[in-house]
Amino acid sequence: MIDPVWQTALAYLIGTIMGGQIVGWLRGGVDLRTQGSGNLGATNALRTQGARFAVGVLAIDVIKGVVASVVVPALPGLGEPLLDRRQQAYLCGVAVAVGHCYPITAGFRGGKGVATLAGVFGALMGAALPWMLAGFALVVMLTGYVSLATLMSALIAVLIVTCFSAAGLFSDAGAFTLAMTALVVWKHRDNLRRLLAGNEHRFEKAMVLRR
Ligand code: G3P
Numbered sequence: 001m002i003d004p005v006w007q008t009a010l011a012y013l014i015g016t017i018m019g020g021q022i023v024g025w026l027r028g029g030v031d032l033r034t035q036g037s038g039n040l041g042a043t044n045a046l047r048t049q050g051a052r053f054a055v056g057v058l059a060i061d062v063i064k065g066v067v068a069s070v071v072v073p074a075l076p077g078l079g080e081p082l083l084d085r086r087q088q089a090y091l092c093g094v095a096v097a098v099g100h101c102y103p104i105t106a107g108f109r110g111g112k113g114v115a116t117l118a119g120v121f122g123a124l125m126g127a128a129l130p131w132m133l134a135g136f137a138l139v140v141m142l143t144g145y146v147s148l149a150t151l152m153s154a155l156i157a158v159l160i161v162t163c164f165s166a167a168g169l170f171s172d173a174g175a176f177t178l179a180m181t182a183l184v185v186w187k188h189r190d191n192l193r194r195l196l197a198g199n200e201h202r203f204e205k206a207m208v209l210r211r
Contacts, residue, residue, distance in 0.1 A: 004082050004091060007075060011068035011092035015099020015116060018106055019060030020045060023053055033109055037191075037201060041111035043146045047201060058115050061100065065119025068096035090176040093120035097180060101187055112187040114150050117180055121157065125173055128160045144202040147191035154181040 020040035024030040027049070032040050036048040042061065046054035073088040083091065100116040102108045122129045132153040139149035157177050165171040185192075194200035 004088060006078055007072050007088060008091050008095045010075075011072050011095035012099040014064050014068045014072070015096035015101075016103035016105045016110075017060070017064055018100070018103055018110060019057035019064075019115070020111065021106060022060055023056040026056075027053065033106075038109075039111055040106065040109070042115050047203070061111065061115035062119040062122075064100070065093070065096055065116040066123045068099075069093040069120045069123045086172060089124055090173065093117075093124060093176060094179055096120065097183060101183065112150070113180070113184055114153075117184065120180075124176075125157075125161075125170055128157060128170065131160060132156050140203070144204060145195065145200055146203060147188050147200060148195060150184065151188060151192075154184045157181060 018040050019042070020032045023045070024032060030049060030053075032038070032044050032048065036044045038044070040057075042054045042058040045057040069089050069092050072092045073085050081088070097113045097117050097120065099110075101110050101113045103110040118129070118133075121132065135156045136149040136153045139152045140146060143149070158181050161170045161173050161177045165174060170177075191200060
């Protein structure tokens with residue numbers, strides 16, 4: 001096998017290590033897929049299990065994004081490398097996000113890629129992450145909709161890459177950013193329907209503080 005294949009496969013497998021499942025097992029068999037929005041991610045963990053559970057899910061999902069996009073592309077190859085390290089890192093970033101969203105270990109019903117992609121973006125496009133997080137925080141504070149905030153962050157990523165690529169910043173990240181934005185929007189299609197219908201789950205401060 002050649003480098004891109006096994007490293008990408010390894011990144012996918014790392015993506016299938018679901019924070020939501022691990023913390024659920026540690027908490028005596030909690031299955032987030034049967035609760036709230038049915039999503040295995042940190043937002044649904046916070047909604048249904050409280051802050052401590054959600055922090056554990058978030059940490060695992062972010063860390064695996066960093067590991068897959070930084071450590072895996074640096075591993076020794078099994079053959080002639082076809083891609084340079086940076087290109088391989090983006091490919092591994094895609095793979096870990098796909099692994100998180102469609103984990104073979106959980107019946108292909110995973111999360112929506114948000115925390116894992118935050119890890120990947122932080123590792124590969126660190127200068128863009130603060131803007132994405134600021135947009136995320138602003139929308140959550142103003143509306144209470146995490147899904148809308150996530151979509152805003154994805155839009156900010158595209159805008160940053162578009163605006164700064166002419167200056168040479170993030171000029172190699174266009175295809176990766178567009179692919180990941182498409183994945184995030186696709187995974188939020190039910191959220192989008194609920195937002196348009198006016199019945200999306202909304203966080204109130206009291207919900208977060210009550211546990
Ligand atoms: O992190 C995913 C978030 O954007 C939406 O999650 O559970 O409200 O569908 P959820």
